[in-house]
Amino acid sequence: MTPLGQAKRAADTGPMRMLHAYAGTRDPLARHYTAEFVGSRFVDLFDREHPAGILDLGSGGGALSLAAARRWTAADIVTVDVDQQAGARICDSMRLVADRRHTHLQLDALDEDLPARLAHRSFDVALCNPPYLTLPWRQGFDRILSEAGLPREARRNPSPVAAETLFVAQILRMAGRRAEIGVIVPDGLVSGRRARSFRRSLLSRVSVSCVIQLPRRSFSGTDAQAHIVVFRNEPGGGGDIELARLGEDGLREPIRISWEAAENRMDHEFHLPRRTSGRSTFRLCDIGAEIVRGNLSSAEARSATQPVFHTTSFRKAPGASVELRSDFCADDRVGRRVARAGDILLARVDRNLHRKVCQVAAGSAILSDCVYAIRVPNRWKRAVLNALSSPSGSEALLKTSRGVGARMLSKADLLELELEVA
Secondary structure, eight states, X not given: OOXXXXXXXXXXXXXXXXXXXXXXXXXXXXXXXXXXXXXXXXXXXXXXXXXXXXXXXXXXXXHHHHHHHHHOTTOEEXXXXXXXXXXXXXXXXXXXXXXXXXXXEOOOTTOTTHHHHTTTOOEEEEEEOXXXXXXXXXXXXXXXXXXXXXXXXXXXXXXSEEHHHHHHHHHHHHEEEEEEEEEEEXXXXXXXXXXXXXXXXXXXXXXXXXXEEOOTTOBTTBOOOEEXXXXXXXXXXXXXXXXXXXXXXXXXXXXXXXXXXXXHOOOHHHHSOOOOOSOOEEOGGGTTOEEEEOOBOHHHHHHOSSOEEOGGGSOSSTTEEEEOSBOOOTTOTTSOOEEETTOEEEESEETTGGGOEEEEEEOEEEEBTTEEEEEOOHHXXXXXXXXXXXXXXXXXXXXXXXXXXXXXXOHHHHHHOOEEOO
């Protein structure tokens, strides 16, 4: 049975307590605490029926460990977390379901000597929901990445480093041969351009079985975009990968993509086939489009004495025309990039960037660095504006944008976007 097939079966895991050490506040360790339906669905993605040992690295509140204890009732479970309060809570909770099978260690999950501290024990199932932050490079990180078997190109740029890449490497150091591993990772690792070399390395080093896109409200106190990646500790380098998205009623819209496509991006939303109307399409890169990104920061925008066009300046209706009040020179001498009459403006960074598009009818304004100005030949202006503001254009922007919190759209992706002729 495939991982997606196994996950579709009914699972009765019982009630799961939500544990949040910092309810209503920002977690100082940048942890996102897993919702109960995610924990139960998470463990159903694994094929392993009778694991002997399970590791939860950076266990936090313990939602994943509790789900694992309920599914695998004979397995020994080891949890590791640096936070003393979280450790006390998880021990209390696990005592109810896996008292004699659970061991908790208050240790730094990224300690380079962690395998030795765990007596070089080998685990056949590993779970992880790492914190979402970047870390300053420290000496032991190279050892963690090297002993995980990741190629050198994954270790070329040592500072700063994303925590989730180090957690994946640390788990691989302690995973047994053919062990199943599941990690909840931020959108950047799955879809970001900067993470492409790491995806390439990971896809060669392990056998990825499925990637599940989570709903944006899968964690307490945030709507961060994240994904579950499930893989085996065995060489990869070929074969299709299953993608799906998770709803409270189970997995939806499963599709398969090639290993090569996964290297580019592994997010389900991007690869899900678009609804098409049969109309002809075009790309901005094919019609001579110029894309100008503003260079005024949000802080500078707030203190600017001249008009600034920011993401909050868009009208509610996509495709509307706007008249800007200023008429200062469009090639602003202080070096600011300026919106001018005829420009099509599009949000570059925003949760709703797919709905924020307009055209400048008159006037000018300084562009914030969260806004693009798209400049195309006159004969294409109406077609581009209509395409970007149409339902199909909105869907295309949504699918192509990336990001853990606010969505982001790169200039390269925008130029390659397939748009329908209205």
